[in-house]
Amino acid sequence: MKELAENAxxxxxxxxxxxxxIRIVEMQKENILVRNGQISExxxxxxxxxxxxxxxxxxxxxxxxxxxQKGEIGKKVELAVKIARASASLKAEDxxxxxxxxxxxxxxxxxxxxxxxxxxxxxLDLLMAIDEILRKSPQIAVAAxxxxxxxxxxxxxxxxxxxxxxxxxxxxxxxxxxxxxxGDVQVRSYPSSFGGQYISCxxxxxxxxxxxxxxxxxxxxxxxxxxxxxCPSGKKDLILDSSQLALQIHESVGHPTELDRVLGMEAxxxxxxxxxxxxxxxxxxxxxxxxxxCDNTIPAGLATCGxxxxxxxxxxxxxxxxxxxxxxxxxxxxxxxxxxxxSVGCNRADGWSHIPIIRNSNISLMPGDKTYDDLIGSVDDxxxxxxxxxxxxxxxxxxxxxGCEIAWEIKGGKLGRMLKNPNYQGITYEFxxxxxxxxxxxxxxxxxxxxxxxxxxxxxxEMSHGASPALFTNITVGVGL
Amino acid sequence: MDxxxxxxxxxxxxxxxxxxxxxxxxxxxxxxxxxxxxNAISQNVSRNIRDLSVKVLxxxxxxxxxxxxxxxxxxxxxxxxxxxxxxxxxxxxHLLPLPEPQHFMPSPTxxxxxxxxxSPEERAAAIRHLVEEAQKHQTVxxxxxxxxxxxxxxxNSKGLFTFHRSTTAIFSGTVESGDGSGWAEDVQRNVxxxxxxxxxxxxxxKALDSRNPRQIDAxxxxxxxxxxxxxxxxxxxxxxxxxGLNYVEGRSFLSGNLxxxxxxxxxxxxxxxxSALNPGLPFDFEGIPRQKVVLVEKGIARGCVHDxxxxxxxxxxxxxxxxxxxxxxxxxxxxMVMSPGTDAMEDMIKSTRRGVxxxxxxxxxxxxxxKLSLTGMTRDGTFLIENGKIAGPVKNMRFTExxxxxxxxxxxxxxxxxxxxxxxxxxxxVPALKIANFNFSSVSEF
Numbered sequence: 001m002k003e004l005a006e007n008a009x010x011x012x013x014x015x016x017x018x019x020x021x022i023r024i025v026e027m028q029k030e031n032i033l034v035r036n037g038q039i040s041e042x043x044x045x046x047x048x049x050x051x052x053x054x055x056x057x058x059x060x061x062x063x064x065x066x067x068x069q070k071g072e073i074g075k076k077v078e079l080a081v082k083i084a085r086a087s088a089s090l091k092a093e094d095x096x097x098x099x100x101x102x103x104x105x106x107x108x109x110x111x112x113x114x115x116x117x118x119x120x121x122x123x124l125d126l127l128m129a130i131d132e133i134l135r136k137s138p139q140i141a142v143a144a145x146x147x148x149x150x151x152x153x154x155x156x157x158x159x160x161x162x163x164x165x166x167x168x169x170x171x172x173x174x175x176x177x178x179x180x181x182x183g184d185v186q187v188r189s190y191p192s193s194f195g196g197q198y199i200s201c202x203x204x205x206x207x208x209x210x211x212x213x214x215x216x217x218x219x220x221x222x223x224x225x226x227x228x229x230x231c232p233s234g235k236k237d238l239i240l241d242s243s244q245l246a247l248q249i250h251e252s253v254g255h256p257t258e259l260d261r262v263l264g265m266e267a268x269x270x271x272x273x274x275x276x277x278x279x280x281x282x283x284x285x286x287x288x289x290x291x292x293x294c295d296n297t298i299p300a301g302l303a304t305c306g307x308x309x310x311x312x313x314x315x316x317x318x319x320x321x322x323x324x325x326x327x328x329x330x331x332x333x334x335x336x337x338x339x340x341x342x343s344v345g346c347n348r349a350d351g352w353s354h355i356p357i358i359r360n361s362n363i364s365l366m367p368g369d370k371t372y373d374d375l376i377g378s379v380d381d382x383x384x385x386x387x388x389x390x391x392x393x394x395x396x397x398x399x400x401x402x403g404c405e406i407a408w409e410i411k412g413g414k415l416g417r418m419l420k421n422p423n424y425q426g427i428t429y430e431f432x433x434x435x436x437x438x439x440x441x442x443x444x445x446x447x448x449x450x451x452x453x454x455x456x457x458x459x460x461x462e463m464s465h466g467a468s469p470a471l472f473t474n475i476t477v478g479v480g481l
Numbered sequence: 482m483d484x485x486x487x488x489x490x491x492x493x494x495x496x497x498x499x500x501x502x503x504x505x506x507x508x509x510x511x512x513x514x515x516x517x518x519x520n521a522i523s524q525n526v527s528r529n530i531r532d533l534s535v536k537v538l539x540x541x542x543x544x545x546x547x548x549x550x551x552x553x554x555x556x557x558x559x560x561x562x563x564x565x566x567x568x569x570x571x572x573x574x575h576l577l578p579l580p581e582p583q584h585f586m587p588s589p590t591x592x593x594x595x596x597x598x599x600s601p602e603e604r605a606a607a608i609r610h611l612v613e614e615a616q617k618h619q620t621v622x623x624x625x626x627x628x629x630x631x632x633x634x635x636x637n638s639k640g641l642f643t644f645h646r647s648t649t650a651i652f653s654g655t656v657e658s659g660d661g662s663g664w665a666e667d668v669q670r671n672v673x674x675x676x677x678x679x680x681x682x683x684x685x686x687k688a689l690d691s692r693n694p695r696q697i698d699a700x701x702x703x704x705x706x707x708x709x710x711x712x713x714x715x716x717x718x719x720x721x722x723x724x725g726l727n728y729v730e731g732r733s734f735l736s737g738n739l740x741x742x743x744x745x746x747x748x749x750x751x752x753x754x755x756s757a758l759n760p761g762l763p764f765d766f767e768g769i770p771r772q773k774v775v776l777v778e779k780g781i782a783r784g785c786v787h788d789x790x791x792x793x794x795x796x797x798x799x800x801x802x803x804x805x806x807x808x809x810x811x812x813x814x815x816x817m818v819m820s821p822g823t824d825a826m827e828d829m830i831k832s833t834r835r836g837v838x839x840x841x842x843x844x845x846x847x848x849x850x851x852k853l854s855l856t857g858m859t860r861d862g863t864f865l866i867e868n869g870k871i872a873g874p875v876k877n878m879r880f881t882e883x884x885x886x887x888x889x890x891x892x893x894x895x896x897x898x899x900x901x902x903x904x905x906x907x908x909x910x911v912p913a914l915k916i917a918n919f920n921f922s923s924v925s926e927f
Contacts, residue, residue, distance in 0.1 A: 033809050038573055040809040044546040044562045046555070049530070062526040066549040076527075083525045086601035090609055092521035121569040128571075141730045144809065180731045183851050265518040267623035268655040268664075271843065271860075274926070353528045392846045392879070394858040399879055399925035401856050403848055423848065425879070425923055456625045457514055457528065479856075479881055479922050 004073060005157035008052055011077045013159055017054040019097065021158040023309060024050045024068060025352035028116060033146040034127040036135065049352035054080045058094025059087035064353040098335035098343050100312050102161030107306025109169040110299065111202030115149040118203050123147055126211065133215040134177045139223045145175035146195050147206060162311035170302055170462065171205040172198035172450060175215065177222040186225035186420060188405055190218045192243040193388050198448025198462065199300045221406060224418055231407055231422035233478035237382030237471060238424055239375055244404055245365060245467035246447035247388040252428040253292055254360035256397035257319050259330035263337060269456050271395025274428065275325060277338070283325040286432030289368055292320040294329060294361035296345060301362035302448045302462035309356035312345035319363065331358050350459035357455050364446070364466035368438025375439055375471050377413040383477055384408045384415060385422045401425040401479060424477045431472060439468035482509040482632040484644040490533070490551065491636035497560045500537035500567070502579045503638040506766060506805055507533050510631040511597065515604040518623035520612045525601060534805065537563045538579065541572035543807065577789050580768050582641045589760040591647035592630065593671040599628040599650070611654050611681040620688050624654035628672050633762065641768045651902060654680050655861060656688040660927060661874065663687025664840055664861035666709065668900045668908060670760070687840060687862035691874035696924055697865060699878060703836035704919040705829045705866065708899035708911040710839045711819070713857065714884045715909050719813050721850040723776050725791030726811025734851055734885050738782045744888040746780040747822060752814035758910045759900070761816035764801065771801035776814065788812040815907030822894025822912060829893045829915040831869040838864040838871065853884040858925065881922035890917040
């Protein structure tokens with residue numbers, strides 16, 4: 001692989017590139033889903049390919065192929081150079097890459113048990129056992145339990161002398177129960193929606209989740225929601241659990257602080273951002289207890305790696321400090337736009353066939369000083385919502401409406417009746433400014449997001465967001481018709 | 482990839498399998514896409530991806546494995562992995578045998594070699610036109626010009642083989658002028674049919690017209706929805722309601738309602754891969770011929786699309802709408818056509834005393850799958866209509882609406898339809914609509 005990569009770089013430089021990189025990526029995936037007693041998804045994926053990125057005349061070109069042979073790589077290098085020349089015919093300015101020292105390194109996700117060594121029948125037996133428990137109630141129309149494993153091996157070489165080999169491993173598992181009665185559809189998921197929990201680690205994740213143990217409770221909650229009262233409408237104090245906060249962070253902090261969005265590079269698809277550069281350093285993004293950091297070095301994070309796809313070493317930095325907006329997520333190409341001499345290292349590609357683009361990092365809300373009981377006890381009239389069910393936010397990331405699977409009423413500092421179809425609506429900075437209390441680190445969880453879409457052609461990336469439950473005051477809840 | 486090469490590859494894989502029954506699904510896609518923003522090309526890529534998926538049946542057990550490596554050792558390995566997966570399972574008494582060879586109707590051609598061969602220089606030239614027009618008006622353009630195609634072949638050990646190729650070209654532009662924003666898009670099978678000037682003119686005009694938007698109160702308005710806005714609703718109908726699995730499990734707005742009126746009598750929606758407007762795959766991913774299915778006829782719920790599993794649950798035959806099996810989604814329609822009406826968009830506006838014109842929606846999502854309650858934001862050109870005329874731009878608003886109910890309040894349907902790109906190489910053909918009492922639940926700041 002090293003020789004193929006170095007040949008590609010040499011070839012690109014010989015025919016006119018001022019910069020070139022190549023990533024050769026081998027991906028192994030295993031996706032298993034048991035649905036209503038049957039194997040509903042089962043795919044063992046073995047995928048290999050390469051992508052070549054070049055700068056010619058100050059503009060980008062990229063070409064990729066599944067055929068990792070010397071001749072094919074040469075052809076794609078030439079295509080990438082041809083494409084870059086076409087890009088240069090309509091450029092605003094030359095691309096400038098912020099300096100990064102060359103890295104020659106190996107990086108591997110720490111794990112205990114390689115999930116690809118666990119026999120399929122062992123995994124299926126566990127999923128079938130969960131499925132059986134979930135379907136013990138006749139009102140459960142759909143029981144779904146799943147596991148997902150991904151091992152990515154990437155060789156990256158750049159014309160600046162970086163040569164990096166990384167093995168990234170992540171595991172995911174979870175289940176959901178969908179109850180249906182008289183035109184009402186209610187869902188409960190564990191540990192979270194979108195297939196459960198995802199962590200950069202091995203099969204030890206599955207063993208730690210207590211999936212069988214939790215199945216009866218989750219099933220009964222789904223059935224209970226069918227006869228629950230709907231979430232009331234109005235302005236209420238709102239406590240979000242950490243998994244819903246992960247979604248809130250992703251949509252209302254992560255995407256608006258991606259610098260490519262801020263600079264209009266996603267204007268035609270994902271959108272732009274309200275967090276414009278004139279606000280950096282002065283804008284009150286949240287209340288003074290709100291601290292949000294990016295950390296692509298944190299153990300278990302889905303964006304955690306040694307180096308991003310610009311060959312920049314992973315870092316930790318702040319987006320919001322004591323409520324004040326102080327940072328962006330950016331790559332080597334855009335670092336100089338914020339007057340910084342080095343990328344923060346969040347340029348990542350979806351496999352070998354895509355170019356790297358700025359992606360959300362592992363962004364987390366720092367824990368506060370309250371216990372969970374403190375939080376609940378401080379609310380006289382409010383709602384506690386858990387587990388995301390729906391999400392929608394405008395293209396500048398201001399007006400949002402998020403729905404959860406389940407909620408409980410809070411009256412006089414105590415949790416009360418279960419509520420169905422809970423949702424809440426707001427404006428991003430007003431919402432974060434209303435953050436009145438955050439639970440402490442005992443309640444902090446890092447949640448994996450496996451399905452973040454962005455870019456044209458569309459790319460999917462994975463990242464994690466950590467949070468403890470938090471209280472937001474005077475929020476519009478129960479938005480209906 | 483041509484048909485004979487695909488046949489050679491699938492035959493080779495079938496010969497390697499010792500399973501009782503074996504299916505090979507092959508796909509190869511090429512995508513060439515130039516992306517621009519701030520009046521300059523910002524990204525420019527060429528992708529060529531391929532996938533070979535092998536499904537094996539051992540008695541009542543099934544295994545599946547995929548690879549993009551086509552050397553002999555890798556093909557042997559992918560078959561071996563699928564067999565190993567099958568051996569490690571318990572019997573599934575509901576597992577269906579692979580289908581026998583089928584008779585496939587030809588569908589209108591969806592392939593155009595010009596779309597495949599279109600060069601990066603030609604894409605840049607088209608983008609230059611939009612950028613130069615945008616600059617003439619002191620506006621800023623972003624967008625894509627995407628050209629490419631996909632080949633799909635399906636073969637099984639019972640002798641079934643089928644192959645299809647399609648191409649797609651998309652030219653899409655968003656133009657910003659201060660606080661104004663406009664968008665337009667053209668989707669064609671043949672790249673030479675892309676109307677770059679029309680996209681440029683429409684996006685620029687909307688951007689200029691939408692400057693200095695005023696805020697209006699949330700609430701119920703008559704809306705005139707351009708086809709791109711309507712397409713969001715059809716996409717969620719496809720996923721949440723028109724599939725046989727949701728229907729069988731009581732999770733669809735069609736459940737218990739076939740033969741009953743669910744929408745206004747001016748609504749007819751069919752899935753038709755054989756329409757000249759909307760040519761699609763003539764087979765599904767089980768190898769069953771894709772049928773034209775009437776989903777809603779003059780407001781009456783007429784049917785849903787099935788794969789063989791949901792068909793068995795409903796006591797009917799598959800309509801040929803399976804996704805690759807096994808899957809948890811069930812069948813979905815890929816080539817929906819909503820029938821046109823007789824009222825031009827100009828007439829919709831003229832007949833509206835007070836309403837809102839929507840260019841398209843952003844980030845719509847489902848609140849209730851049975852009512853098809855959705856929420857989403859307007860984007861890139863939202864205008865107030867007063868006394869039959871466009872009165873000016875308004876700030877973007879969030880809708881929260883039961884779409885099935887809203888489709889009972891459609892007052893006008895346009896004769897013009899627009900092609901909107903969908904999933905699995907499919908596309909939808911949609912008209913513009915005028916709908917009464919459409920609910921906006923809040924307003925954004927821009």
